[in-house]
Amino acid sequence: MGRLRTITRRSFLVGSAAIAGGVAFGTYAVRQPHANPLAEGLGSGEATFNPWVRISPDRITLITPHADIGQGAVSMQAALIAEEMDLEWGEFDTDFGQPSAAYYNTAMAGEAAPFLSTDHSFGAEATRSAMGAMFKMMGFQGTGGSSSVADSFNKLRAAGATARETLKLAASQRTGVAASELKTEGGAVLLPDGTRLPYTELAAEAAALDPVQDVPLRDPSQWRLVGKPMQRLDVVAKSTGAQLYGIDLKLDSMVHAAVRVSPRRSALVSHDATAAEGMRGVKKIVPVTNGIAVVADNTWRAMTALDQITFEWAPAPYPAEMDGHWAEVGASFTEERLDKEWRNEGDVAAGMDGDGVVEAEYRTPYLAHQPMEPLNAVALVTDEGAEIWTSHQFPRFVQQKVAAVTGHDAGQVVLHNQFGGGSFGHRLEFENITLAAEIANQMRGTPVKLTFSREEDFAQDFPRQISMARGRGRVANGRIETVDLSIASVSSSRSQMGRIGMGVPGPDGQIVAGAWNAPYALPNLRVRGYAVPELAPTSSWRSVGASSNGFYIESFIDELCHAAGTDPMEERIRLCSYDVARKVLEAAAELSGWGSDLGAGRGRGVALVESFGVPVAEVVEVTATDAGIRIDKVCVVADVGTIVDPVNFENHMQGAVVWGLGHAMNCEITYADGMAEQTNFYTHEGMRMHQCPEILVKGLENGIHPKGIGEPPVPPAAPALANAIFAATGQRLREAPFNKFVDFL
Amino acid sequence: MQLTVNGKTYEADVEDDMPLLWVLRDELGLTGVKYGCGIAQCGACTVHIDGMAVRSCQTLAGSLEPGAEITTIEGLGAPDALHAVQQAWVEHQVAQCGYCQSGQIMQAAALLDMNPEPSDEEIDLVMSGNLCRCGTYVRIRAAIHAAADKLKEA
Ligand code: FES
Ligand code: FES
Numbered sequence: 001m002g003r004l005r006t007i008t009r010r011s012f013l014v015g016s017a018a019i020a021g022g023v024a025f026g027t028y029a030v031r032q033p034h035a036n037p038l039a040e041g042l043g044s045g046e047a048t049f050n051p052w053v054r055i056s057p058d059r060i061t062l063i064t065p066h067a068d069i070g071q072g073a074v075s076m077q078a079a080l081i082a083e084e085m086d087l088e089w090g091e092f093d094t095d096f097g098q099p100s101a102a103y104y105n106t107a108m109a110g111e112a113a114p115f116l117s118t119d120h121s122f123g124a125e126a127t128r129s130a131m132g133a134m135f136k137m138m139g140f141q142g143t144g145g146s147s148s149v150a151d152s153f154n155k156l157r158a159a160g161a162t163a164r165e166t167l168k169l170a171a172s173q174r175t176g177v178a179a180s181e182l183k184t185e186g187g188a189v190l191l192p193d194g195t196r197l198p199y200t201e202l203a204a205e206a207a208a209l210d211p212v213q214d215v216p217l218r219d220p221s222q223w224r225l226v227g228k229p230m231q232r233l234d235v236v237a238k239s240t241g242a243q244l245y246g247i248d249l250k251l252d253s254m255v256h257a258a259v260r261v262s263p264r265r266s267a268l269v270s271h272d273a274t275a276a277e278g279m280r281g282v283k284k285i286v287p288v289t290n291g292i293a294v295v296a297d298n299t300w301r302a303m304t305a306l307d308q309i310t311f312e313w314a315p316a317p318y319p320a321e322m323d324g325h326w327a328e329v330g331a332s333f334t335e336e337r338l339d340k341e342w343r344n345e346g347d348v349a350a351g352m353d354g355d356g357v358v359e360a361e362y363r364t365p366y367l368a369h370q371p372m373e374p375l376n377a378v379a380l381v382t383d384e385g386a387e388i389w390t391s392h393q394f395p396r397f398v399q400q401k402v403a404a405v406t407g408h409d410a411g412q413v414v415l416h417n418q419f420g421g422g423s424f425g426h427r428l429e430f431e432n433i434t435l436a437a438e439i440a441n442q443m444r445g446t447p448v449k450l451t452f453s454r455e456e457d458f459a460q461d462f463p464r465q466i467s468m469a470r471g472r473g474r475v476a477n478g479r480i481e482t483v484d485l486s487i488a489s490v491s492s493s494r495s496q497m498g499r500i501g502m503g504v505p506g507p508d509g510q511i512v513a514g515a516w517n518a519p520y521a522l523p524n525l526r527v528r529g530y531a532v533p534e535l536a537p538t539s540s541w542r543s544v545g546a547s548s549n550g551f552y553i554e555s556f557i558d559e560l561c562h563a564a565g566t567d568p569m570e571e572r573i574r575l576c577s578y579d580v581a582r583k584v585l586e587a588a589a590e591l592s593g594w595g596s597d598l599g600a601g602r603g604r605g606v607a608l609v610e611s612f613g614v615p616v617a618e619v620v621e622v623t624a625t626d627a628g629i630r631i632d633k634v635c636v637v638a639d640v641g642t643i644v645d646p647v648n649f650e651n652h653m654q655g656a657v658v659w660g661l662g663h664a665m666n667c668e669i670t671y672a673d674g675m676a677e678q679t680n681f682y683t684h685e686g687m688r689m690h691q692c693p694e695i696l697v698k699g700l701e702n703g704i705h706p707k708g709i710g711e712p713p714v715p716p717a718a719p720a721l722a723n724a725i726f727a728a729t730g731q732r733l734r735e736a737p738f739n740k741f742v743d744f745l
Numbered sequence: 746m747q748l749t750v751n752g753k754t755y756e757a758d759v760e761d762d763m764p765l766l767w768v769l770r771d772e773l774g775l776t777g778v779k780y781g782c783g784i785a786q787c788g789a790c791t792v793h794i795d796g797m798a799v800r801s802c803q804t805l806a807g808s809l810e811p812g813a814e815i816t817t818i819e820g821l822g823a824p825d826a827l828h829a830v831q832q833a834w835v836e837h838q839v840a841q842c843g844y845c846q847s848g849q850i851m852q853a854a855a856l857l858d859m860n861p862e863p864s865d866e867e868i869d870l871v872m873s874g875n876l877c878r879c880g881t882y883v884r885i886r887a888a889i890h891a892a893a894d895k896l897k898e899a
Contacts, residue, residue: 070842070879231838238843239834240827241777241818245844248776256771280760299780300767372781372789372844372878421779421844422878454782647838651884655841658880681786681876690869692882 034139037100038063047207049166051102052081052159055203060092060187065103066152067096067143067393068234069371069423071710072648075232077152079225079644084160084218086184089225090233096417099395101139107150108142109135114342114509116517117613118578143393144428144540146612146708149644153706157217163199165212170205171197220642229647234419246390246418247376251447254378255283257439258302259450260309261291261431263459264316264674265537268292275308285309288438295439299451316674318535325535325671326363329468332488332532339491339531340507342516351482351524356475358563360556362734364548364718365668366463367541368676368684373421374457375432379440380447385412386437391420393427397500401430405437424659425540428496431460455679463669463676464541465492467511467532469552475564480571481523483560485553487512488530489545492538499537507531514546514611514715515553521577527553536671542659543611543714550609550715551664551722555734558605558723568723569594569606569619580702581608581615584637591698592619592635601625602632605723607716613705614640614712618657618720621693624728628743631661631693631721636713641703652709653697660717662687664736665744691744746806749813750775751820761807766790768806769817777818777847781876788875791848792817798855818847821854829899830854833892841879849875853889862893 038048045057054061064077074094082089097103109131115124164184171189172179174197182189188196199206220227237243262268271292273285281301286293292309296302319325377390379402386406392398395417399410406413420427436450452460467489474482491508498504509516511529518527541547561568569589576582585608588594594604601624608617616638623630636653643649667684670677678684722733725742733741748755750773757772764783769775769792781789783802790801793816794809809815822828827835830853840846849872856863856871863871868889877885 070844072841231835232840234843235835235838235840236824236827238840238846239831239850240822240824241847242824243843244776247780248770250774250776298763298767298771300763300771370878372779372787372842372876374780420842422842424878451780454784651838651841651881654883655880658882659878662880680784681782682784685786685876686878687880687882688873688876689882689885690873692869692880692886695883 034100034102034104037098037102042207045204047203049163049211050159051097051100052156053085053163055199055206057200057203060087060199062092062094063097064094065097065141066148067391067417067420067427069143069391069393069420069427071148071652072232072645073143073148074234075230075648076149076644077156078233079230080152080156081160083223083225084157085164086186088186089230091187094233099141099399099415101141103141104136104139105142105147105151106132106135106155107147108140108145117519117610139396141394141396146614146711149640149706149708153642154217158215161215161217162211162213165215166209167199167202167206169209169212170202174205226644227642227646230645232648243419245373245421246378247373247421247451249378249389249449251378251380254447254449255295255297255443256299256302257293257295257436257448257450258299258306258453259288259291259293259435260306260311260456261288261435261460262313263676264313266290266314266316269312269314271309271311273309276305279305279308284443286439286442288435293435293439293450295443295448303453319671320674321672322670325466328535329466329488329532332530333470333486334530337488337530337532339511339529341526341528342512343525343527345522346524348482348484348524348526352472352474352484354474354476356563358473358475358560360471360559360734361468362471362552362555363468364466364551364736365670366466366536366538367663367667368458368461368463368669368678369424369426369541370457370461370684371420371422371424371426374452374454375426376449376451377433377436378447378449379436381406381437381440381444383444385414387414387416388433388437389416389418390433391418391427392433393423398430398433401434402437405434406441424542426461428540429462429499454681458676458679458684461676462495462537462539464547465490465538465545466535467548469549471552471556473556473560475560478564478566480557480560480564480575483522483524483556484526485515485556486528486530487515487549487552488532489548490532490535490538492540492544495534495537496539510545513544513549514609515549517610518553519578519581519608519610519615520575522575543711546609546611546715547660550607550611551718551736554607554609554716554719555722558719558726559732562726572606572608576608578615580639581610583700583702584608584615584617584639587698587700588617588619588635588637591637591696592621594619601728603724603727603729605720605725605727607719607723609715611712611715612708614638614707614709616712616716618713618716620720620724622721622724622728625745628745629725630745631691633694633696635696637698637700638709638712639700639703640707640709642701642706643699644706646699649699649709650697653713654695656711656713657695657717658687658692660714661721662691664718664721665691665738668737748809748815750815751817757806759806761805763806764802765792765804765806765809765815766801769801775817775819779844779847781845786876787845787848788852789845789848791851791875793851793855796855796858798852818851821851828854829895830857830892833888833895837884837888837891839881839884839888841881845875845877849877849885853885853892857889857893857896861896863889
């Protein structure tokens, strides 16, 4: 810990990102907990024991600070607290809480540490822990990197246990019965004679006590909720139209806004709004950064009037046409642009000597996020402060971004976080929020709801990185001997962090994520990342770098298996050096009936990718019909250490497979005249139901730490499909989207 | 103009060319119906008009026949009185983000009305206009079969 004292702003490297710390700090500061944000504004008779539990005389509220963007984070967090607190499932309220340093993420930092999962050396563990300390000091509250379960698993159970024991202590003081004689169940303390003292009735007395700390957590054999199928708290609301999203909110005297901002991320040169002025319902036409907003009494009227405005935009700050983008990527495999050599085992140069050398080049395109709920935000700015209603994964940055627009302090910005209608990385950016704040700031006192049209959402979407990979390898004696993989990618991390004012001075681990950490032991293996200078600005897209790099390494391994004449599954199992990952492969082989004869025109492909600490293997089965490729079945196996909810786990495994397959098959964002050519779902839809195969899911729990499942099943989907198509047809796909080369049913 | 939505009569002062979607959401406050694309590409805005599933983003207010019965997700069932399709959706825990699911459920209910025992192929055909970016299709298929069974028993 001593070293951390010398760390200053902008100098601390978190894998791929330097996180601004602001101050040097020592052990004492790191140990100090952040203040409990619930302590302020506690009513009479209300108790809080930690930042996650508030008990009032009439209700129990669990604070679930991780954003819920469809992944079920609210239910997951509530289940962990309720498990130790002995609450009946659903017999409590949940609340996202206010942004606070107390909700710093304890897992995101460790995951960003550039060490293999198998590396538990002193250096690796010390770095992980140092990074965790850094995130704590910063109070870095964030949802992302599939880290919510890992962050919450011990912390929230401990929060529940502390609350339970403090309530027992209150009951003990009231009744004179020793706390050790008391039990808890269904939100109440039980006396030995069977009397129930509901927690809500004990709140006032418990509030006066120092919370009982360091309560041992229960053994998994005692769990009632965790690991059992549970009904997500939001599932009824989401099946009846009752769930409100940000886009549905309505405040008194609220107005509706639509916006058009340069689709080239450039300045607005001129515009003519004459035709829009005076249209029915239009209240105001106001300038915003690089664009114009129309404020009206109804969303449609605002959008319709906006369509009447003509705009002239400055040229894009990046190549106007795709050729320019690809040329830059292709020119980046140079010494000067070498970001880092991430892995170098054996002797790659010597390992290329002789016959059996295989070479291949791959590429993956820009992709849009486009969750089903178009981005939106409600903003109310007054002289005293600002309020924002929207769904976001970085709540404290929302405060800073809004404050920068309105001139308030970040502490004067209140964020009412909302359930999000999907994200996939989209809610890590701020354009909808700063634009809403800009408009509301010009109409202080009036709440403004800004809704992006789908077209505006596509135009403003910071896409997934584009990248290329060059593989050279050699096979001998029926085995893979040597793999040398070079990946050149724009850095979505640098692009994204730059927009929140942070630099990434060191190498970007996402340029090679999913490839450099492939759990294989080869005689000779090298993985190098090359940083392509910023082209179109990019951002994190579900599974980030691994979404491209998993395709590269697992396609290339497959090519080498075929060149060696060895079975792609058996060779992977033989090479796999991480037993948690090997068991995942073996389970996928069994689940899929790997090795059984499928008949002519059919084929299976396998891929194994580890991302966010979770190894996932997928086996895709396809049939080549006269009309095109049909995906018949996918078997997907993952190891997240501990599965909190098997139903939600299965749903997300299936959804991530659909996401990974659908985009690899059908989607790309391309630029022409400096603008994204895809403007709505008909040119970028992912997958529709008629293409969706049967998807069999299996979860293993051999890993040591509980991990998240939101992203890890995405990366193996594309290579498993490409490998299956090769097995069925002999056609090797080295570039996505695949529908440029084959038809799909 | 007058509209009948979920059995209730509403008065709305709107242009003829305002899509029903926005009349329902912004004028009548029925926000269960969702805006996803505005151009008949996603199905999030699906409602029933006289029992038929339609895309409300493509249905102009002025095109509604007088007396047309509009049903939104709010009128199909309620949290304490679920429609068979909604029951199946809850039991199969279909929703992830849930944003597409109003439209999926309305489309599925209309499908089962016309075809009480659809095959997987028939489900795919009718449901492929409803996009789910979270990828819940496997569960939607299973839930439709389960809802079909429930409706048969009822
Ligand atoms: S909003 Fe009507 S189909 Fe998408
Ligand atoms: S559940 Fe999120 S779009 Fe369907």
